[in-house]
Amino acid sequence: xSVTKEESPWSVSVLPLWVPIGMIIMRIxxxxxxxxxxxxxxxxxxxxxxxxxxxxxxxxxxIHLPIQKWYFYDPSYWGLDxxxxxxxxxxxxxxxxxxxxGSETVALFDSRGYEEAMxxxxxxxxxxxxxxxxxxxxxxxxxxxxxRRYESNNRKRVFVCMVLVALAQVRND
Amino acid sequence: MIHFLVCESAFSLLKPGITLIDHGHxxxxxxxxxxxxWSFHFMTISSKSFFPKVIGAFLFCMALNFKxxxxxxxxxxxxxxxxxxxxxxxxxxxxxxxxxxIFSFALxxxxxxxxxxAEVGGVQSxxxxxxxxxxxxxxxxxxxxSIENFMIRPRIKCVDFFxxxx
Numbered sequence: 001x002s003v004t005k006e007e008s009p010w011s012v013s014v015l016p017l018w019v020p021i022g023m024i025i026m027r028i029x030x031x032x033x034x035x036x037x038x039x040x041x042x043x044x045x046x047x048x049x050x051x052x053x054x055x056x057x058x059x060x061x062x063i064h065l066p067i068q069k070w071y072f073y074d075p076s077y078w079g080l081d082x083x084x085x086x087x088x089x090x091x092x093x094x095x096x097x098x099x100x101x102g103s104e105t106v107a108l109f110d111s112r113g114y115e116e117a118m119x120x121x122x123x124x125x126x127x128x129x130x131x132x133x134x135x136x137x138x139x140x141x142x143x144x145x146x147x148r149r150y151e152s153n154n155r156k157r158v159f160v161c162m163v164l165v166a167l168a169q170v171r172n173d
Numbered sequence: 174m175i176h177f178l179v180c181e182s183a184f185s186l187l188k189p190g191i192t193l194i195d196h197g198h199x200x201x202x203x204x205x206x207x208x209x210x211w212s213f214h215f216m217t218i219s220s221k222s223f224f225p226k227v228i229g230a231f232l233f234c235m236a237l238n239f240k241x242x243x244x245x246x247x248x249x250x251x252x253x254x255x256x257x258x259x260x261x262x263x264x265x266x267x268x269x270x271x272x273x274x275i276f277s278f279a280l281x282x283x284x285x286x287x288x289x290x291a292e293v294g295g296v297q298s299x300x301x302x303x304x305x306x307x308x309x310x311x312x313x314x315x316x317x318x319s320i321e322n323f324m325i326r327p328r329i330k331c332v333d334f335f336x337x338x339x
Contacts, residue, residue: 015179023186027196035199052199067284068293071302081305084281085238089204127195127203134207139185141214147178 020136027131031124038115049113054078056106056114056123059094062087064108077112093126205243208236216253223266226257227273234277241306 036050057078065073070080070087080087097105097119105111105119194200209232216229233250236243258266282299289298 016182019179019183019186023183026187027192030192031196033197035197050198055199055201066288068288068290068298071285071298071305072293075305079305081308083238083241083306084285084302085235086201086240088281089201089239123199124196127199127201130201130207131195131203134211135191135203136186136207138207138210138214139182142210143178143182143185145214146181 016140020132020140023136024128024132027128028124031128035120052120052123053113055090056119057112058082058087058090059097060106060108060111062091063094063098063106089130096126097122202240202242205236205240208232208239209243209246212236212250216250216257223257223269226254226266227269230254230270230273231277234274238278238281 035052037053038049058080061073061080062070073079075081080090094106101119101122105114105116105122191203191206195203212229212232212235214229215225215232218225233243233246237247254270255267258270282302285298285302286295289295293301
């Protein structure tokens with residue numbers, strides 16, 4: 001394989017661009033499936049569901065309560081138990097949800113167990129944006145540095161690892 | 174070089190655990206992981222200046238403040254930075270790092286102290302945050318987190334295994 005002058009989309013030098021695109025598509029496809037605890041029976045008192053409800057609940061409590069109440073509010077129903085930066089990010093996402101997706105999505109107490117499809121899309125986006133902005137960029141930055149240091153003589157081995165990982169992915173789904 | 178770039182970045186980004194937990198199960202691990210990787214990137218830049226290490230320390234504190242699980246990396250990061258301090262100018266470098274860490278934590282934690290309710294008090298309010306993060310007082314076997322499953326199920330499996338083979 002050699003680098004061509006006219007740069008077809010499959011030529012080697014354009015290949016790195018396809019990696020993030022493919023990974024984003026894969027993440028969207030995974031996100032189309034359900035989250036943990038989706039559609040479980042629940043009443044308002046008992047903690048129900050999984051981390052989706054927890055994160056939504058943190059958005060709800062951070063935008064409605066003053067900051068000194070955040071870590072005191074109802075610890076039995078998904079009380080906030082992550083460090084402050086998570087709380088601030090929940091606050092930002094909560095405001096976005098409040099103004100874009102409607103106030104009922106993060107209404108204090110009344111929105112417990114809120115699982116509308118459009119809001120789920122919004123929640124998936126909040127993850128994907130962070131993923132692309134921080135994780136993708138950091139991985140690309142580090143691999144870019146490493147790729148200048150090493151030659152690709154262990155390419156075959158890495159490829160085998162990749163295929164194994166892909167198989168594991170399919171099996172888990 | 175380009176093969177390495179493609180394969181290695183694809184390999185890192187394909188990691189099924191990250192994808193499934195963040196985009197399937199729903200968590201924000203990539204935020205703390207991304208911040209931690211950026212901090213490793215800055216810490217390992219080969220430069221005469223100590224400044225990239227300071228930026229790395231700041232980013233690592235941010236990662237630590239997003240998810241306390243990042244503490245797993247903390248011993249390695251601490252040892253690495255201590256090693257870099259020991260090369261030359263130990264006290265200068267060490268105090269730089271110390272100030273960075275204190276500054277970044279203060280940046281995120283000050284509202285919990287200054288806006289605390291009068292009847293609770295600033296110190297108690299900070300203690301509440303810490304107790305929520307490291308819930309020693311409520312016990313390891315809290316109902317909603319299924320540590321019981323993790324601890325009991327392997328044991329049942331072992332028992333089954335021995336019953337089957339003996």
